[in-house]
Amino acid sequence: MKFKKNFFTNNDDIVDFDITDSTTRKVKEFYEKFPFPNYKLNDNKQTILEQGDKNSFAKELKSFIGFNKSMIEIGSGTCQLSNYLAIGTNNEICAFDSSLTSLKIGKKFAKENNIPNINFIRGDIFDKIFEDEIFDFILCNGVLHHTANPYKAFCSIVPYLKKNGYILIGLYNKIGRTRTNFRRYIYKIFGEKITMYLDPILRKIDKNSKDKIEAWIRDQYLHPVETSHTFDEVLNWFKLNNIEFINSIPQCSLFEEPSKSFFDKTKQGTFIERILQQFMMILSRYGSEGGLFIFVGRKK
Numbered sequence: 001m002k003f004k005k006n007f008f009t010n011n012d013d014i015v016d017f018d019i020t021d022s023t024t025r026k027v028k029e030f031y032e033k034f035p036f037p038n039y040k041l042n043d044n045k046q047t048i049l050e051q052g053d054k055n056s057f058a059k060e061l062k063s064f065i066g067f068n069k070s071m072i073e074i075g076s077g078t079c080q081l082s083n084y085l086a087i088g089t090n091n092e093i094c095a096f097d098s099s100l101t102s103l104k105i106g107k108k109f110a111k112e113n114n115i116p117n118i119n120f121i122r123g124d125i126f127d128k129i130f131e132d133e134i135f136d137f138i139l140c141n142g143v144l145h146h147t148a149n150p151y152k153a154f155c156s157i158v159p160y161l162k163k164n165g166y167i168l169i170g171l172y173n174k175i176g177r178t179r180t181n182f183r184r185y186i187y188k189i190f191g192e193k194i195t196m197y198l199d200p201i202l203r204k205i206d207k208n209s210k211d212k213i214e215a216w217i218r219d220q221y222l223h224p225v226e227t228s229h230t231f232d233e234v235l236n237w238f239k240l241n242n243i244e245f246i247n248s249i250p251q252c253s254l255f256e257e258p259s260k261s262f263f264d265k266t267k268q269g270t271f272i273e274r275i276l277q278q279f280m281m282i283l284s285r286y287g288s289e290g291g292l293f294i295f296v297g298r299k300k
């Protein structure tokens with residue numbers, strides 16, 4: 001892979017670019033203490049495959065990507081998704097993050113589980129590191145809202161995408177995250193015990209996976225840099241960057257056929273429909289699990 005900037009290769013064989021931006025450094029230090037999302041104690045190739053296949057979205061994404069593609073996961077954290085997508089394919093996968101500790105964990109997992117088709121690169125999303133139009137897929141889930149300027153971060157990754165390539169971004173929703181915002185107050189006042197009971201993700205994590213529990217609590221309730229966004233903001237980001245809207249979770253329109261594949265083009269709905277869908281997040285699993293929404297687009 002060719003890069004636009006100078007780098008060095010550190011002891012762990014991870015391509016490493018300097019991080020100079022002060023907000024990125026702050027966030028990097030945050031995730032270096034508790035890498036996210038981290039693995040369960042007994043995770044291996046088989047369990048990661050099982051977990052990925054159980055998640056209908058991850059499974060569909062993997063089957064849609066297919067073979068002979070290049071893909072980058074920006075803000076890959078400890079690289080579960082990248083490793084899952086690499087297993088059993090010949091795709092060239094690039095796991096990119098500002099936290100070296102997270103990448104080291106992902107790389108160790110790939111090495112121990114014989115996953116050869118994945119590269120690990122440490123750098124800042126704002127730095128122009130890659131050549132233009134080299135990836136068929138760009139995934140960036142749960143990352144932009146932890147940067148100093150989410151729109152600018154989005155604009156800096158779009159050029160890496162090939163024409164007709166797909167970009168998928170996941171962001172906290174301004175309305176859909178209401179329940180987490182409320183739990184954050186509960187956490188501040190009453191602490192971990194009550195939050196463990198109220199948070200459905202924490203209830204699901206095995207009590208012995210202490211690092212995973214701590215990573216989730218810090219990510220959701222103690223993050224130093226966090227913003228939230230709306231469907232219309234992202235539609236505008238897409239429009240301004242020549243990206244055609246394809247689909248979203250939850251969907252934009254109230255009247256979409258539920259049986260469609262996630263990568264089939266769907267309706268954008270009206271402004272009122274989109275507002276209603278975001279309010280409905282509060283009452284659904286999306287709202288109870290953090291209010292994250294996903295948009296997918298295709299480069300024109």
Ligand SMILES: C[S@@+](CC[C@H](N)C(=O)[O-])C[C@H]1O[C@@H](n2cnc3c(N)ncnc32)[C@H](O)[C@@H]1O
Nearest residue numbers: 024031075076077097098099124125141142143
């Ligand atoms: C909440 S985690 C999401 C991890 C993974 N995408 C997931 O969905 O589980 C956010 C990740 O983004 C990375 N990140 C935040 N700001 C970044 C930046 N400016 N450049 C590169 N990575 C960044 C963090 O280090 C962290 O691993």
